[in-house]
Amino acid sequence: MNIKNILKYLIDNVEEMVIVGLTGGIATGKSSVSEMLQRRGLHIVDADLIARKVVEPGHPAYTKLRKEFGSEFFDANTGALDRTKLGDVVFNDAEKRRKLNSVLHPAIRWEMFLQIVKYILFGSHMIVLDTPLLIESGYHKILGTVIVVWCEDEVQINRLMLRDGLSKEDAAARIAAQLPIKKKMELATILIDNNGSKEELEQKVDALVRELNSRWTPILFRAGVYSLIYGLSMVFLKSSLTLFHIV
Structure with a gap:
C-alpha cells in the first residue's frame, strides 16, 4: 500500500477516530499518565520510546549521528549510542544540539506517523500522541484535545533530583x-x-478517560483530524525523504 492509498484510507475513515496530545514538563508525571492510559486500553504513540528506537544500530538516523558526532559517543563493543554522554555535550552547546535535533526530529516524526497509521488500520478510535515537545513542535495547533500534566516547581525539582x-x-x-x-x-x-500521590493520579486518569470518551464525537473532531492527517503526512513524508537521501 503506497502513501496515497494510506491517506485515502485515513480520509475515508477519519470520522471513526480521534488523536489527542499528551505533554508536560520534565518530571511532572507525563510518562506516568501515559502508562496509566495504556493500561486502560488507549493506544499510545510514545515519542520518548521512538527517540530511543531511531538511534539503534541499523537505523538511518544512527548512521547520520555517527557521521556528525564521531565514534567517541558510541560503545566500542556494541556500537550503542551513549545517550547520557551525548546529552551532556549538547545540553551546553547550542550548535551541537541543533545538529542532533536536525537528525533526530525527522526520524522521530516519521516513526510517529507510521505508528498512527498502524493504529488507525487496526481500527483504533482514539490515539494518544505522547511527546514532551508537543507544544514546541506546533502539534497542539492541529489536535482537538491537548492534555498537559503539571506540578508545582518545588515538587518538580524534588522529583527530578530523586x-x-x-x-x-x-x-x-x-x-x-x-x-x-x-x-x-x-x-x-x-x-x-x-x-499528589500515585493513587490520586490514578483517580484523575480514570476521570480523564471518562472525559475523553464523553468528548469523542465524529462531528466535533472531523475537521481537526483531517487537518492533522494532511499536515502530519506532508511534514513526515518530506522529512523522511530527506532523511533517506531521496531528495
Missing part, C-alpha cells in the same frame, strides 16, 4: 532549559494536576 540523582542547581537548570510549564498550561484543553 529520579536522576541531580543536585538542586542541576535539576533547576534542566527545567529552565525547557519551555515553562505555565506556557504549556495556557495552551491545554485538559490539565492534570500531579502534585
Whole structure:
C-alpha cells in the first residue's frame, strides 16, 4: 500500500477516530499518565520510546549521528549510542544540539506517523500522541484535545533530583532549559494536576478517560483530524525523504 492509498484510507475513515496530545514538563508525571492510559486500553504513540528506537544500530538516523558526532559517543563493543554522554555535550552547546535535533526530529516524526497509521488500520478510535515537545513542535495547533500534566516547581525539582540523582542547581537548570510549564498550561484543553500521590493520579486518569470518551464525537473532531492527517503526512513524508537521501 503506497502513501496515497494510506491517506485515502485515513480520509475515508477519519470520522471513526480521534488523536489527542499528551505533554508536560520534565518530571511532572507525563510518562506516568501515559502508562496509566495504556493500561486502560488507549493506544499510545510514545515519542520518548521512538527517540530511543531511531538511534539503534541499523537505523538511518544512527548512521547520520555517527557521521556528525564521531565514534567517541558510541560503545566500542556494541556500537550503542551513549545517550547520557551525548546529552551532556549538547545540553551546553547550542550548535551541537541543533545538529542532533536536525537528525533526530525527522526520524522521530516519521516513526510517529507510521505508528498512527498502524493504529488507525487496526481500527483504533482514539490515539494518544505522547511527546514532551508537543507544544514546541506546533502539534497542539492541529489536535482537538491537548492534555498537559503539571506540578508545582518545588515538587518538580524534588522529583527530578530523586529520579536522576541531580543536585538542586542541576535539576533547576534542566527545567529552565525547557519551555515553562505555565506556557504549556495556557495552551491545554485538559490539565492534570500531579502534585499528589500515585493513587490520586490514578483517580484523575480514570476521570480523564471518562472525559475523553464523553468528548469523542465524529462531528466535533472531523475537521481537526483531517487537518492533522494532511499536515502530519506532508511534514513526515518530506522529512523522511530527506532523511533517506531521496531528495
